[in-house]
Amino acid sequence: MLLICGTIPIANFPLTMGAVAFAGDELFINEQKIPCTQGTAALVSAACVVADYCQIAPPHVLLAGDIGNGQGSRAIYDYLKKNIGRLSPNILLMHYILPVMGLMKKVVAAAEKCAEKPVLIADASSMYAAKAAGLAPRFDIFTPDLSEMAFLADPDAVHPAYISRHLFNSEILQVPELIAAACQNKNAPRLLIIKGAVDHIVEDGRVIATIREPDIPALEAIGGTGDTISGMISALIDAGVTASEAAITATKANRLAGQIISAKPATKIREIIAALPMALKNILKKEKKND
Amino acid sequence: MFFSKKEKSSVADGGLIIFANVEDAIRAEKILRAGSFETRLVAPPPALRRGCDLALEINLTEKPVIEKTLLEKKSHFLEVLPLRGSGELFNVVKVKDFGDAVMVKAANMKLTFDKKTGVILNISGGGCPDIPYLHISMVDKKLSEVISPKEQGYTLCALMLDVAYREALHLWQSEVA
Numbered sequence: 001m002l003l004i005c006g007t008i009p010i011a012n013f014p015l016t017m018g019a020v021a022f023a024g025d026e027l028f029i030n031e032q033k034i035p036c037t038q039g040t041a042a043l044v045s046a047a048c049v050v051a052d053y054c055q056i057a058p059p060h061v062l063l064a065g066d067i068g069n070g071q072g073s074r075a076i077y078d079y080l081k082k083n084i085g086r087l088s089p090n091i092l093l094m095h096y097i098l099p100v101m102g103l104m105k106k107v108v109a110a111a112e113k114c115a116e117k118p119v120l121i122a123d124a125s126s127m128y129a130a131k132a133a134g135l136a137p138r139f140d141i142f143t144p145d146l147s148e149m150a151f152l153a154d155p156d157a158v159h160p161a162y163i164s165r166h167l168f169n170s171e172i173l174q175v176p177e178l179i180a181a182a183c184q185n186k187n188a189p190r191l192l193i194i195k196g197a198v199d200h201i202v203e204d205g206r207v208i209a210t211i212r213e214p215d216i217p218a219l220e221a222i223g224g225t226g227d228t229i230s231g232m233i234s235a236l237i238d239a240g241v242t243a244s245e246a247a248i249t250a251t252k253a254n255r256l257a258g259q260i261i262s263a264k265p266a267t268k269i270r271e272i273i274a275a276l277p278m279a280l281k282n283i284l285k286k287e288k289k290n291d
Numbered sequence: 292m293f294f295s296k297k298e299k300s301s302v303a304d305g306g307l308i309i310f311a312n313v314e315d316a317i318r319a320e321k322i323l324r325a326g327s328f329e330t331r332l333v334a335p336p337p338a339l340r341r342g343c344d345l346a347l348e349i350n351l352t353e354k355p356v357i358e359k360t361l362l363e364k365k366s367h368f369l370e371v372l373p374l375r376g377s378g379e380l381f382n383v384v385k386v387k388d389f390g391d392a393v394m395v396k397a398a399n400m401k402l403t404f405d406k407k408t409g410v411i412l413n414i415s416g417g418g419c420p421d422i423p424y425l426h427i428s429m430v431d432k433k434l435s436e437v438i439s440p441k442e443q444g445y446t447l448c449a450l451m452l453d454v455a456y457r458e459a460l461h462l463w464q465s466e467v468a
Binding site: 007008009037038039040041066067068069070071072073095096097098099100101102123124125126127128132145147148151154156157158159160161162163164165168217218220221222223224225226264265266267268 | 304305306329350351352353356373374377378381383389391392394398403405412413414415416417420421422424426427430444445447448449451
């Protein structure tokens, strides 16, 4: 089972656990509707698209409403700490959850006690909490953008708001230095997917692939384009694809979806998600041709 | 006989509020606890001490909302600092021109607006739970007509979005003028 955990921006949305369905541009869980907007909703929607494409079961989600005060986030940490052993997911993806290092440590410790340790993936604030708590090597996958990569490379920063200025000024050319610093300081998991003008797939500190095409600069401006990559990776792994192959396919599909709809800075994430099935189909067709 | 080990607090989350005297520290702790913030009175490390032997440990990510809460209650504190690093909050921006639109980036946050209308087209980056909420409340509205992320948000991501927002507003107003 793939379990995706995160908050949604509806203050009174209760802690909800279960299988999720995606239709139109909305998510459906336990008779509740969630609009597909930037954040965990976009991530879950992209995971659902991949699950449907690969004809596997849809992901399970653990969601709670939180507009920033941390109440929903704390409910998620608490539920995971108590129930992760019973749920025993194959893949645990943690996303928009208020970073609380002490609680993240407890969740990771509980996950490691599962009969089989889940593939641990962190993006967004869960990645901040994991890095700040010194847990990065115990995770399998992080999906930072370039500024978040600078945060991972900074040994002292506990949040990207405190990254060193010289690291923030890093450009694509400095990515190898950022990777080396993050690995040296034990702030990187086994697999890093660095999202940017050039996507870097990094395994055990070594760049194994770079994805440059198609080049769609507007994707950087569109809220949720990082979330869709993380969601696709998790669902592809759930479908049996290796983590590194999943990363390559997901980053390519995101770019291709942007190209299909001629993405502009004003494009909304639901439009990208709507184009993902066609993007995945095109990638698979191309791969079959190359075989 | 075995005693169960008391579960350690999960507060130690990278931030410290520094006070001028013990009374201020104790009052701030009461205010924050009443507001359901997890906090703990501690002795500040010598390097961060400013005359008072008590400091409050907090979740640094919640720095903006904690400061707002203390200021509203007229609770005096000197500063909120990270336990590690330089303590300097990020305040520089990068600007990217898309032709009809401009993207302003501060740390992990990006805000893009339409050059002609000043309408916020997108907000990307970040990871704290108030960002999707701010995204919904700000996107497709004019820069000059939204409530600032600093006023609406709770976290450091919201504060970084505020840095980008203020620069975007400045750029647009300069263009209009």
